[in-house]
Amino acid sequence: MSDEQIITLYWERSESAIVETAAVYGKYCHKIAMNILANNEDADECVNDTYARAWSAIPPERPNKLSAFLGRITRNLALHVWEKHQAEKRGSGQFDVVLSELGELLSDGSSSVERQIEAASITESLNCFLSEQSDVSRRLFVRRYWHTDRLEEIAVDLGMSVSKAKSILFRMRKNLKIHLEQEGIIV
Amino acid sequence: MNSKELYEAVGGIDEKYIEDADVTKSNKEVRVVAFAPWLKRAMPIAACLVVMVGVFLGYNALHPLNQFTGDESGNPGYITGDSTIGKPSLKIEEGVNSKANYADPDLWRGLATEKFVLQEQTESHIEANRIVFQTLQDLADYSDAFIIVPNVHKIAPDGDNMQTAIAEYAGTIGDMIQTRQWDDYTISMGNRILIRQTLIDGCTMDAPNNLLRVGGVYLLPIRFASSLGAYEVVGDLDVLFEIDAEGKIVSHSRFSELNKYDGKAFSELLNAVRAIYPMPETEFNEQPIDSLEQAEIQINTAYINSGFRKFTAVFDKESVIKGADAYLFKVTFGENGNNGSEYGAIAKLNGAFIRGTIDTNGEFQTYGGLGGFPKNSK
Numbered sequence: 001m002s003d004e005q006i007i008t009l010y011w012e013r014s015e016s017a018i019v020e021t022a023a024v025y026g027k028y029c030h031k032i033a034m035n036i037l038a039n040n041e042d043a044d045e046c047v048n049d050t051y052a053r054a055w056s057a058i059p060p061e062r063p064n065k066l067s068a069f070l071g072r073i074t075r076n077l078a079l080h081v082w083e084k085h086q087a088e089k090r091g092s093g094q095f096d097v098v099l100s101e102l103g104e105l106l107s108d109g110s111s112s113v114e115r116q117i118e119a120a121s122i123t124e125s126l127n128c129f130l131s132e133q134s135d136v137s138r139r140l141f142v143r144r145y146w147h148t149d150r151l152e153e154i155a156v157d158l159g160m161s162v163s164k165a166k167s168i169l170f171r172m173r174k175n176l177k178i179h180l181e182q183e184g185i186i187v
Numbered sequence: 188m189n190s191k192e193l194y195e196a197v198g199g200i201d202e203k204y205i206e207d208a209d210v211t212k213s214n215k216e217v218r219v220v221a222f223a224p225w226l227k228r229a230m231p232i233a234a235c236l237v238v239m240v241g242v243f244l245g246y247n248a249l250h251p252l253n254q255f256t257g258d259e260s261g262n263p264g265y266i267t268g269d270s271t272i273g274k275p276s277l278k279i280e281e282g283v284n285s286k287a288n289y290a291d292p293d294l295w296r297g298l299a300t301e302k303f304v305l306q307e308q309t310e311s312h313i314e315a316n317r318i319v320f321q322t323l324q325d326l327a328d329y330s331d332a333f334i335i336v337p338n339v340h341k342i343a344p345d346g347d348n349m350q351t352a353i354a355e356y357a358g359t360i361g362d363m364i365q366t367r368q369w370d371d372y373t374i375s376m377g378n379r380i381l382i383r384q385t386l387i388d389g390c391t392m393d394a395p396n397n398l399l400r401v402g403g404v405y406l407l408p409i410r411f412a413s414s415l416g417a418y419e420v421v422g423d424l425d426v427l428f429e430i431d432a433e434g435k436i437v438s439h440s441r442f443s444e445l446n447k448y449d450g451k452a453f454s455e456l457l458n459a460v461r462a463i464y465p466m467p468e469t470e471f472n473e474q475p476i477d478s479l480e481q482a483e484i485q486i487n488t489a490y491i492n493s494g495f496r497k498f499t500a501v502f503d504k505e506s507v508i509k510g511a512d513a514y515l516f517k518v519t520f521g522e523n524g525n526n527g528s529e530y531g532a533i534a535k536l537n538g539a540f541i542r543g544t545i546d547t548n549g550e551f552q553t554y555g556g557l558g559g560f561p562k563n564s565k
Binding site: 040068069072097102120122123126127142154157158 | 201204205208412
């Protein structure tokens, strides 16, 4: 079933919208949640919550791309669950590694000025940065830091070695740091 | 801004980039690629190993648990390269560490070690929110088991700042380690388990302050990590119990309840850990069961006597197995079944029980195990 057909079901308030969403995007969302939480039950719960959020949001929303719309919800929900878990125990493997990588390009402390930067402007800056990257580099970056996919998996999908993928990401992080500094987002 | 805030900001990027990246996604199972490439290449050999170790396990079943069950020939064997998993080296091959002395851990000798403190090695951003392991009880609460490791074999880097190692263990304290397969990979079997670890800052693969080193002697609290498809060492930012070249404990811990064992004999630490877990109060004897409560006692006794220390038994229903009235139960090991699970049945006639599994039709199928089914019930 196409995105348009599924979205139509949501607008008609047909409960089969959830069923069709699960059939088409259930695995996709589950993987995003698993990459962050590394726990099957928690991931299942996130995916179910994603359906509930989508049900509440559509209408009035009419997403252009359902995968990105649902994936974003799942990612946010999983991040929220992860935060709760962090208070209880050590992190969740893959996600900690991704955070650690991103932490490399940030300063140790964070000033109040930095904290006042609106998330939207950071995202805008990231979009600008990504638009300047090659297709391969951009896909690699998004797979790693949006989907939180494993490096080995991304390397296979993009037809490169793990070490090459790591090398590209390393350079991108360095460049991103410079980019964010130039934008005044990090100091 | 911290790394999580940046990660959140990445979440808001233009969806055209997400869609573009989605196209590159294959439908491969994540867990397949979660393993080291060298291990993937070893799959055919691992399949052969499964058969070989199956025979090995059969032997184990006939011998007391928590006893080293390695190579009988004395051949030290080897693990070579990235693509071959051979017979494990015994580490304790000659002289002081000969097999004759294997039963006494106080005679084991590890590698020369620096007395660094793990906490001082790390600069990780995730430290502030993690659990801190300050006592043996902390470690026991979070682990499936402690494994007594006289040797660590092949260590390979695995990307993402990870390392992969095969740990050979002489015994467990806590739950026993279940044979565990993941797709075509063997994660634990016989006396070996696969361990994957995130390297801590400042540690390299073969540096003296590495978490696990080939030839090292350790007591490792471990827990199965589904995200890694392997076991991980618990509390590795707070403690790493290893035996130095003099046979003395080095904890690498800043916590007094853990570093108080530094310089002492291995047995002192092992005894302290064993004291955490319940010991058998009674011998297991087959006896008639006339209530569910008695059945539960019988099952607990049987498992504890068999070397399990951290499990939960839940009774399902009454049934007739091989002509005898029996209670069916499910045992889960570790926290929430993290260390595996199995089914069993206990006969009302005399309290004997047998391990089994539930087939696709929901029927209990026996596969032998801890106890024998009553002979007169057939």
